[in-house]
Amino acid sequence: xxxxxxxxxxxxxxxxxxxxxxxxxxxxxxxxxxxxxxxxxxxxxxxxxxxxxxxxxxxxxxxxxxxxxxxxxxxxxxxxxxxxxxxxxxxxxxxxxxxxxxxxxxxxxxxxxxxxxxxxxxxxxxxxxxxxxxxxxxxxxxxxxxxxxxxxxxxxxxxxxxxxxxxxxxxxxxxxxxxxxxxxxxxxxxxxxxxxxxxxxxxxxxxxxxxxxxxxxxxxxxxxxxxxxxxxxxxxxxxxxxxxxxxxxxxxxxxxxxxxxxxxxxxxxxxxxxxxxxxxxxxxxxxxxxxxxxxxxxxxxxxxxxxxxxxxxxxxxxxxxxxxxxxxxxxxxxxxxxxxxxxxxxxxxxxxxxxxxxxxxxxxxxxxxxxxxxxxxxxxxxxxxxxxxxxxxxxxxxxxxxxxxxxxxxxxxxxxxxxxxxxxxxxxxxxxxxxxxxxxxxxxxxxxxxxxxxxxxxxxxxxx
Numbered sequence: 267x268x269x270x271x272x273x274x275x276x277x278x279x280x281x282x283x284x285x286x287x288x289x290x291x292x293x294x295x296x297x298x299x300x301x302x303x304x305x306x307x308x309x310x311x312x313x314x315x316x317x318x319x320x321x322x323x324x325x326x327x328x329x330x331x332x333x334x335x336x337x338x339x340x341x342x343x344x345x346x347x348x349x350x351x352x353x354x355x356x357x358x359x360x361x362x363x364x365x366x367x368x369x370x371x372x373x374x375x376x377x378x379x380x381x382x383x384x385x386x387x388x389x390x391x392x393x394x395x396x397x398x399x400x401x402x403x404x405x406x407x408x409x410x411x412x413x414x415x416x417x418x419x420x421x422x423x424x425x426x427x428x429x430x431x432x433x434x435x436x437x438x439x440x441x442x443x444x445x446x447x448x449x450x451x452x453x454x455x456x457x458x459x460x461x462x463x464x465x466x467x468x469x470x471x472x473x474x475x476x477x478x479x480x481x482x483x484x485x486x487x488x489x490x491x492x493x494x495x496x497x498x499x500x501x502x503x504x505x506x507x508x509x510x511x512x513x514x515x516x517x518x519x520x521x522x523x524x525x526x527x528x529x530x531x532x533x534x535x536x537x538x539x540x541x542x543x544x545x546x547x548x549x550x551x552x553x554x555x556x557x558x559x560x561x562x563x564x565x566x567x568x569x570x571x572x573x574x575x576x577x578x579x580x581x582x583x584x585x586x587x588x589x590x591x592x593x594x595x596x597x598x599x600x601x602x603x604x605x606x607x608x609x610x611x612x613x614x615x616x617x618x619x620x621x622x623x624x625x626x627x628x629x630x631x632x633x634x635x636x637x638x639x640x641x642x643x644x645x646x647x648x649x650x651x652x653x654x655x656x657x658x659x660x661x662x663x664x665x666x667x668x669x670x671x672x673x674x675x676x677x678x679x680x681x682x683x684x685x686x687x688x689x690x691x692x693x694x695x696x697x698x699x700x701x702x703x704x705x706x707x708x709x710x711x712x713x714x715x716x717x718x719x720x721x722x723x724x725x726x727x728x729x730x
Contacts, residue, residue, distance in 0.1 A: 280358055281312040285322055286433045290441040290570075295540040301560035301567045305553075306438055308572050309545060313347075313354040315575035316434070320457055321351030323429035324418050325359065334416045339364065342418040343405035345454065345504045346375040347575050352418060353382045366405040372503060374579040394497065395509050420455040422512040430461025438462065438570055439470055447567035448474040450556040452505030452548055452574070453485055456514025463518035477522035478555030480506035480530065489522040501527040501593065502547040504574065523555040528595050530554055531584045534577060538585075544577035547584055588616055592724050604707050605688050607725045608715035612644065617715050619644045622651065622676030626658050629675055642706060642713065643679045649706060649713040651679035688714055695722055
């Protein structure tokens with residue numbers, strides 16, 4: 267039963283009715299200098315991000331002008347959140363959706379999309395515009411090959427900035443009582459900057475638009491110099507570009523900050539600890555830039571930025587200590603030997619292991635839940651063996667049905683295990699990998715952890 271006097275929203279007809287009208291919160295536990303800093307919580311949209319607004323607007327516009335027919339196919343290139351927004355709308359309206367996404371996209375986003383029945387096509391994130399495997403070029407080619415398909419094209423679709431000009435901008439100005447000195451945004455497709463910026467130009471001319479740009483993106487250089495060089499790479503998802511999107515009205519930006527991946531991740535994690543808000547990497551980038559802007563001011567100002575999406579989409583990445591270590595974000599002490607390459611340390615609980623007295627059923631369950639094929643067998647900190655899928659199969663295939671998987675690991679494991687000492691160098695690893703093994707690293711008799719091919723690749727990338 268609805269009760270309009272209690273301030274609650276009335277019962278919604280569908281999830282689409284919950285898009286927009288997101289809350290605003292003031293930052294209270296971070297250093298904002300002389301300023302007051304406010305966050306618009308776009309992570310409260312039903313699809314978990316600000317892109318729900320854009321998806322609804324683009325599909326509505328295509329329906330209105332006849333480009334999208336009932337039961338039709340929608341195709342888009344996306345780093346994730348626009349795809350999730352499109353899935354939210356397309357699924358409820360009966361459209362087929364095909365998304366082309368770069369391979370740096372968070373696993374949670376891909377799983378979310380596929381759970382909604384979306385056809386997800388992964389492509390390379392290390393190529394630029396004009397390459398056939400660049401996600402936008404690939405999506406456009408795909409759309410041209412499917413009769414009647416709609417290429418949503420958030421980067422050029424005017425419905426993208428229109429969504430923010432007619433909803434996000436007015437909401438922010440209303441919630442702030444008409445008094446805003448600056449709004450900090452990022453640019454992925456450009457819709458947020460352009461839509462909010464146009465609305466503020468018309469209704470709050472004093473409001474400055476400030477850009478938060480990941481290091482490696484070309485947008486900050488373009489704002490400051492009008493030119494740009496070759497783009498680099500960055501981990502932050504959803505913002506930053508290697509070109510100027512058609513929807514990005516860059517002359518609206520009055521100041522720009524370049525934010526490192528490390529600062530973006532650390533700021534997002536700090537936001538969770540200090541303010542209790544679980545936000546993604548792009549939100550960390552925006553907040554880091556907003557804090558810099560606030561601390562540079564010499565007089566009190568009212569500043570707004572956005573929590574673009576929920577951090578629940580990044581739990582295996584930026585909120586995972588092991589992921590931080592793999593990317594060199596954990597400030598660990600370096601030794602110049604194999605210890606530097608161990609991303610998952612046994613002593614810290616990072617290695618999925620088993621004891622010799624555990625049963626094969628316990629081993630099997632750990633392999634299955636962690637999606638791994640072998641387990642170090644550790645007894646009081648000492649590596650005593652290795653157990654892989656073939657060991658389990660050999661131990662159970664001839665056993666009595668009632669006894670299967672009750673066998674202790676110590677009876678099935680391989681005891682002869684090759685190890686490397688912690689003080690050895692990186693040059694010892696290729697021989698291990700050539701034998702199709704992982705490197706098991708010990709310090710004397712103490713088991714330290716495992717080094718995989720990916721760990722070596724990460725080490726070489728960070729050393730480049």
